[in-house]
Amino acid sequence: MAVVETYAGYGPIQAQRFSPYADNGGSIVAIAGEDFAVIGSDTRLTVGYAINTREQNKLFRLSDKTVLGSCGCWCDVLTLTRVLNARMMMYNHEHQKVMGTQAVAQLLSTMLYYKRFFPYYVSNILAGLDENGKGAVYHYDPVGHYERNYYYAGGASSALLQPFLDNQVGLKNMENVTKEIISLEKAVAVVKDAFISAAEREIHTGDAIMINIIDKNGIREEKFALRKD
Amino acid sequence: MAHFGMDPFSAGPLWHNGPAPCGIYNFPGRPTEAAGGFIERSKQPITTGTSVMAFKFDNGVEKGVAIAADTLGSYGSLARFRDCRRLFKVNNQIILGAGGDYADFQYVQSMIDQKNIDDECLDDGFSMKPKAIYTWLTNVMYNRRSKMDPFWNNFVVAGIQDGEPYLGSVDKLGTAYEDNIIGTGLGMQLGVPLIREAFEKKPLMSRSEAQQLLVHTMEVLFYRDARSFPKYQIGIVTADGVTISDPLYLDNQKWGFALYVSLSLKPEIMCF
Numbered sequence: 001m002a003v004v005e006t007y008a009g010y011g012p013i014q015a016q017r018f019s020p021y022a023d024n025g026g027s028i029v030a031i032a033g034e035d036f037a038v039i040g041s042d043t044r045l046t047v048g049y050a051i052n053t054r055e056q057n058k059l060f061r062l063s064d065k066t067v068l069g070s071c072g073c074w075c076d077v078l079t080l081t082r083v084l085n086a087r088m089m090m091y092n093h094e095h096q097k098v099m100g101t102q103a104v105a106q107l108l109s110t111m112l113y114y115k116r117f118f119p120y121y122v123s124n125i126l127a128g129l130d131e132n133g134k135g136a137v138y139h140y141d142p143v144g145h146y147e148r149n150y151y152y153a154g155g156a157s158s159a160l161l162q163p164f165l166d167n168q169v170g171l172k173n174m175e176n177v178t179k180e181i182i183s184l185e186k187a188v189a190v191v192k193d194a195f196i197s198a199a200e201r202e203i204h205t206g207d208a209i210m211i212n213i214i215d216k217n218g219i220r221e222e223k224f225a226l227r228k229d
Numbered sequence: 230m231a232h233f234g235m236d237p238f239s240a241g242p243l244w245h246n247g248p249a250p251c252g253i254y255n256f257p258g259r260p261t262e263a264a265g266g267f268i269e270r271s272k273q274p275i276t277t278g279t280s281v282m283a284f285k286f287d288n289g290v291e292k293g294v295a296i297a298a299d300t301l302g303s304y305g306s307l308a309r310f311r312d313c314r315r316l317f318k319v320n321n322q323i324i325l326g327a328g329g330d331y332a333d334f335q336y337v338q339s340m341i342d343q344k345n346i347d348d349e350c351l352d353d354g355f356s357m358k359p360k361a362i363y364t365w366l367t368n369v370m371y372n373r374r375s376k377m378d379p380f381w382n383n384f385v386v387a388g389i390q391d392g393e394p395y396l397g398s399v400d401k402l403g404t405a406y407e408d409n410i411i412g413t414g415l416g417m418q419l420g421v422p423l424i425r426e427a428f429e430k431k432p433l434m435s436r437s438e439a440q441q442l443l444v445h446t447m448e449v450l451f452y453r454d455a456r457s458f459p460k461y462q463i464g465i466v467t468a469d470g471v472t473i474s475d476p477l478y479l480d481n482q483k484w485g486f487a488l489y490v491s492l493s494l495k496p497e498i499m500c501f
């Protein structure tokens with residue numbers, strides 16, 4: 001920290017170094033099934049130990065088949081999603097069709113890598129239906145690495161949520177289990193349970209969760225209360 | 230920002246000589262590093278204002294947004310300027326409250342004044358709505374933070390959007406959110422819980438009740454915020470328009486509890 005001007009009669013004051021990033025917390029969970037995808041995020045927006053708002057939706061509907069969950073540095077989330085919407089609109093006008101989930105997934109990766117040396121400090125999880133109507137979940141790192149998966153957790157509580165999903169959705173570390181694809185009811189229940197547990201132990205996650213269920217009929221929205229302390 | 234120029238994998242600029250969709254736009258006439266030479270950046274705020282408090286109220290008859298800020302311009306720990314008014318009437322349906330660097334606030338004020346003039350020149354009878362100012366501010370603040378040259382402010386936008394109360398906040402990074410109760414600085418820690426508690430007891434508040442609550446909040450903030458001042462303004466936006474009070478003074482300050490504390494510090498009571 002640089003020492004700046006000495007005030008008359010007082011000791012030197014330390015300059016606050018400007019950081020263009022903030023950690024605004026928040027967590028996201030997504031699970032893909034045979035013909036649906038579920039994505040949930042908490043609604044708490046924090047800075048340090050303070051809560052900015054308890055009602056911040058972090059899920060962004062990009063089309064009738066695709067939802068993006070985004071958290072981390074909130075100003076970057078706002079900018080990223082705004083530009084992403086613009087790019088999807090440009091695609092729509094140019095090709096006269098709505099961008100598919102796979103194409104959005106690739107576009108998001110490209111957009112993140114474009115800022116490789118001044119990254120968007122953001123955890124992204126994209127959920128939707130692919131071109132065959134199957135559930136799809138893509139997860140990203142802040143600079144554009146991405147991978148398709150069946151389930152994933154991201155954000156402040158990812159280290160708490162992911163092992164739980166590994167066990168309950170991936171059926172990992174269990175003996176004598178028959179591996180079967182998860183049902184919609186189970187997926188929604190797992191998302192709720194995962195967040196309830198995370199909110200117990202992680203202060204940047206809480207207040208409520210927004211759940212989006214994406215299937216061939218469109219997107220349904222559900223809200224579920226979490227602890228508010 | 231040379232990296233954000235054109236490359237073969239990126240989308241083209243949105244307009245001639247404009248930015249690519251992910252890029253950062255440099256407004257004409259502003260110095261850039263690419264133009265050669267050094268540019269100055271603000272590394273810390275100088276003359277600063279402290280908290281801004283605001284909340285929506287609605288009792289079925291009267292609805293609007295109430296906002297308050299004191300009038301102190303602090304110079305570090307020195308209470309330097311005593312009449313720095315931080316509530317700005319943007320138009321008949323918006324009040325902008327500002328904390329942080331006062332010079333940056335005045336610069337943003339002049340930008341908004343120019344926007345109002347441009348709006349007036351169109352002569353179409355429309356003026357900016359709160360959401361428009363909020364979005365514009367978010368973009369301006371994010372643009373400046375991306376150049377590592379931020380406006381060192383917390384802004385609170387209070388207004389009436391299509392007949393409904395509107396309240397939003399934007400900080401120096403471009404972090405933006407809307408809520409029913411917003412406080413900046415120490416107001417977020419001390420003021421918001423007070424207001425929330427009052428709303429839990431009485432969810433439907435009239436204009437005068439809102440004003441009383443705000444006075445109480447400013448009083449509590451004055452007791453505990455070392456950078457605050459007993460002179461403050463209250464602004465109220467309703468569908469009928471904007472009113473910003475002349476500076477009010479916190480009379481009826483209650484320092485009795487301090488006396489109580491000093492009394493109970495007698496040695497025989499201390500030995501428990």
